[in-house]
Amino acid sequence: MWSFSNIANNLHKWLSETFNPTMTLIIEMVLAGVAVIGLFAALGLVLVIMERKVSAWMQIRLGPNRVGPKGMLQSLADTLKLLVKEGLTPNGADKLLFNLAPFVAMIVAMLLMAPIAFAKDFQLWDLNIGVLYVSAISSIMVISILMAGWASNNKYSLMGAMRSGAQIVSYELSAGLSILAVVVMTGSLQVSDIIHSQADGWWIFKGHIPMVVAFITFIIAVTAETNRAPFDLAEAESELTAGFHTEYSGMKFALFFLAEYVNVFIVCAIGATLFLGGWMPFHIGNWTQFNHVMDYIPSSIWFFGKTFFLIFVIMWFRWTFPRLRIDQLLNLEWKYLLPISMINLLIVTAMAILKWHF
Amino acid sequence: MFITKYIKDVYKGVRSLLVGMKRTLYYFTHHKEIITQQYPDNRDTLVLPERFKGEVVMPHNENNEHRCTGCQACELACPNGTIKVIFKNELTPEGKKKKAIDKLVYHLELCTMCNLCVEACPSDAIKMAQTFEHSVFDRNELTKILNNPGSKIMEGVE
Numbered sequence: 001m002w003s004f005s006n007i008a009n010n011l012h013k014w015l016s017e018t019f020n021p022t023m024t025l026i027i028e029m030v031l032a033g034v035a036v037i038g039l040f041a042a043l044g045l046v047l048v049i050m051e052r053k054v055s056a057w058m059q060i061r062l063g064p065n066r067v068g069p070k071g072m073l074q075s076l077a078d079t080l081k082l083l084v085k086e087g088l089t090p091n092g093a094d095k096l097l098f099n100l101a102p103f104v105a106m107i108v109a110m111l112l113m114a115p116i117a118f119a120k121d122f123q124l125w126d127l128n129i130g131v132l133y134v135s136a137i138s139s140i141m142v143i144s145i146l147m148a149g150w151a152s153n154n155k156y157s158l159m160g161a162m163r164s165g166a167q168i169v170s171y172e173l174s175a176g177l178s179i180l181a182v183v184v185m186t187g188s189l190q191v192s193d194i195i196h197s198q199a200d201g202w203w204i205f206k207g208h209i210p211m212v213v214a215f216i217t218f219i220i221a222v223t224a225e226t227n228r229a230p231f232d233l234a235e236a237e238s239e240l241t242a243g244f245h246t247e248y249s250g251m252k253f254a255l256f257f258l259a260e261y262v263n264v265f266i267v268c269a270i271g272a273t274l275f276l277g278g279w280m281p282f283h284i285g286n287w288t289q290f291n292h293v294m295d296y297i298p299s300s301i302w303f304f305g306k307t308f309f310l311i312f313v314i315m316w317f318r319w320t321f322p323r324l325r326i327d328q329l330l331n332l333e334w335k336y337l338l339p340i341s342m343i344n345l346l347i348v349t350a351m352a353i354l355k356w357h358f
Numbered sequence: 359m360f361i362t363k364y365i366k367d368v369y370k371g372v373r374s375l376l377v378g379m380k381r382t383l384y385y386f387t388h389h390k391e392i393i394t395q396q397y398p399d400n401r402d403t404l405v406l407p408e409r410f411k412g413e414v415v416m417p418h419n420e421n422n423e424h425r426c427t428g429c430q431a432c433e434l435a436c437p438n439g440t441i442k443v444i445f446k447n448e449l450t451p452e453g454k455k456k457k458a459i460d461k462l463v464y465h466l467e468l469c470t471m472c473n474l475c476v477e478a479c480p481s482d483a484i485k486m487a488q489t490f491e492h493s494v495f496d497r498n499e500l501t502k503i504l505n506n507p508g509s510k511i512m513e514g515v516e
Contacts (some may be wrong), residue, residue, distance in 0.1 A: 058382040062394040235370065320382040336368060 004300055005121035008329060032124055036113050040106075040262055048075040048244040048336040058319040077246060079254065087250035090153065096226075097151035102248070102255035103183050104144035109262040110135050115191050116269045118210040119279050119300035123192065130191035134270055135176050138225065141263065145227075148256070160243025163326055164234030168225055170333040175221035175339040181207075181214035181348040182274040193280040202277035208356070210347045215275045217341045222267035223314055224329070226260065230321035231329060238323075268310035272303065276310075279303040328339055411471040411486040414441070414464055414503040422514040424505055426483035428459040435478035440468045458511060466492060467500040481515050 011031075015024045049064070049072060056063025089098055093356060115130035117123040127133060142165050149161020183189055184199045185207060197203075203211050224231035233245030245256045276343035279299035283291045324332065350356075369482050385391055395404060433441045446460035462484075476484055484504065494500060 017413045057386045057389065057392075060385050060391050060393050062392055062396070081361075252491065316379060316382060316386075 003122075003298060004119040006337070007230045014343040023078050033110075036110055036124075039113070040109070044258045044261055045079065045263050047265065047311065048078065050255075050311070051133060051261075051318075052313065054315045055319045056066070058316070064324075069294065075120060082250060082254040085161070085250035087248075087252045090247050092153040093247065094151040094153065097147050098247070099252070101144050101148035101151060101173075102252045104147060105141065105259035106255050106262075108137060108140045108144060109266065110326050111140075113264045116266065117191055117195060117273065117278050118303055119298070122300070126190065126192050129189045131179055131189045131194070131270075131274070134266075135179060138263075138267070139168060139172055141225075141259075144259075148248070152244070154247055155187050156240040156242075157244050160234045160240045160246070164227055164244060166326070167227070167231060167233060167329060171221045171224040171231075172216050174333060174337040174341045175225060175340070177345050178214040178218035178221065179270075179274060181211065181341075181345055183343070184349050184352050185211075187348040187352075191273060191278075195273060195280060198277035198280050199283075201283065202280065204275045207348070210344050210351065210352070211275070213340065213344045214348065215271070217337055217344070218271055218275070219310070220337060222271065222334075223317055226263045226267055226314075228260070228264065228314060230323050232318075232323060233326055233329060234274060254283065264314060265307065266309060268307045268314065269303070272306035276306045277302075278306075381417065406488050406490075409492075410488050411473060412488050412490040413466055413471075413486070413492065413502075414469065414475060414504065415487040416462060416484050418506050418509055419512065422506055422509045424483055424509050425481045425512050425515045426459050426462060426505065427481055427511060427515060428457055429480060431478040431480060432475035432484060435474045437474065438468050438470065439467045440470075441475055454483050459505060462504040464502045464504050465500065466502060467497055483515075 012024075012028065015027055021026065052069075052074065053063045055061075065076035067073045069076045083323070089095055112134060114125040115123065115127060115133055117126075145164045145168075146161045149157040149159075149347055151163070152158070179317075182194060185203060186194045188194060197204070200206075204215050207214070227234045233243075235245065240246070245253055248256060279302050280298060281294040281299070281302055283294060396406065416424050416426060428443055428445055430443050433443050442463040442465075443459055444461040444463065445457055448456045448458045450456050471486070473486060476486055492500070
């Protein structure tokens with residue numbers, strides 16, 4: 001049957017027959033890099049048009065409907081526009097940091113792609129601390145935002161960056177704690193182990209209410225971590241013009257924009273992996289017929305379906321809720337999410353020890 | 359009690375957020391609610407709201423008569439000098455002089471469509487029309503004379 005892992009294995013076989021091991025490794029690394037960049041480009045185009053359509057329909061508008069069939073080529077036209085624009089560096093800016101910041105944002109997004117399992121046995125790097133790696137690398141994102149805000153030499157940029165720093169540092173906690181809930185249940189930090197532990201049911205179903213609470217906390221926390229509305233204080237158009245990317249234009253701005261969407265994809269992929277079983281098909285107990293039908297759907301479609309469902313949920317948040325004030329934002333984290341997820345983690349641990357889950 | 363208030367807060371917060379999400383999901387799935395007017399395309403079928411205000415006009419009846427007495431209430435009511443009333447003296451059949459409007463000059467380029475003139479008018483001589491395609495190449499064309507040439511005041515309007 002056609003699958004991503006078959007293609008990868010055949011390619012690997014062919015490459016190792018043709019070249020020596022070192023060359024094979026180098027070629028495979030380059031191919032993986034190209035594939036990730038290609039995925040980024042595709043994600044940028046798809047997610048931007050998706051966001052614009054979702055936002056339009058939620059606000060009783062039509063959205064882009066002129067370029068291409070039903071406006072589906074709008075983001076391509078926008079990208080073309082951004083490509084031909086001048087990437088201006090302001091005179092007062094710290095030139096090195098200013099030009100480095102968008103690339104740091106992109107590199108962080110690329111590093112985060114490594115442990116994500118896109119399909120059955122199709123993963124760049126199945127390291128044994130995959131989840132820890134993701135939560136560690138994703139907090140480097142704040143450095144690129146702080147870099148951009150500081151180097152712009154602009155009060156709006158700096159304020160946006162500072163807010164973003166406070167926000168990411170605090171929401172990292174509850175995101176980490178809700179990830180820990182799954183880790184406690186699975187007993188492993190490895191992404192493939194976590195997915196295999198969900199073969200008989202996804203954690204969100206197996207883990208009863210505490211897992212649902214963990215899932216909701218996770219979604220709220222990652223929405224805040226990716227700086228999206230209602231937690232988009234880092235850019236807050238109505239207060240800070242555009243926050244940390246006020247001074248950016250052309251492709252440098254596009255890189256930040258792309259990094260935002262890629263990060264949304266990544267956190268949703270992580271959420272889908274941890275709580276919704278990654279590429280695992282949906283199985284119900286011992287309905288053998290039903291389970292067989294579900295198995296026929298390719299694993300990549302399961303993974304992308306779940307991820308895009310979560311992306312839709314995050315977009316749904318964005319176009320429903322009003323933006324929080326900075327004190328409300330920190331209140332929400334320190335007074336509500338953090339205590340709730342700590343107590344929740346305690347309950348989950350008790351459940352894991354007493355084997356209360358299915 | 360602190361803890362019950364805390365739980366109540368969380369419950370109320372989550373509930374109100376879910377109400378909002380339900381509403382946006384309804385709009386997301388019901389495309390018939392979309393209110394966007396694709397203007398130049400639907401020019402023929404364009405439906406404007408009843409209270410849409412495009413410009414001030416003076417309705418005339420079939421005998422080329424209007425209801426304007428020239429009381430200047432509209433001119434006084436206008437906050438930015440959009441309306442100017444120019445008079446002429448007419449002779450009544452009995453040989454008396456009677457004040458009547460010669461021209462009611464309306465500067466569309468100054469008008470903010472605030473509707474104060476229409477509300478100030480005691481004899482309902484002017485009203486707001488729904489036309490809105492006002493762009494012209496020469497701004498003099500925006501200075502309009504509202505009463506038709508040769509029009510007179512309607513019988514019985516004082």
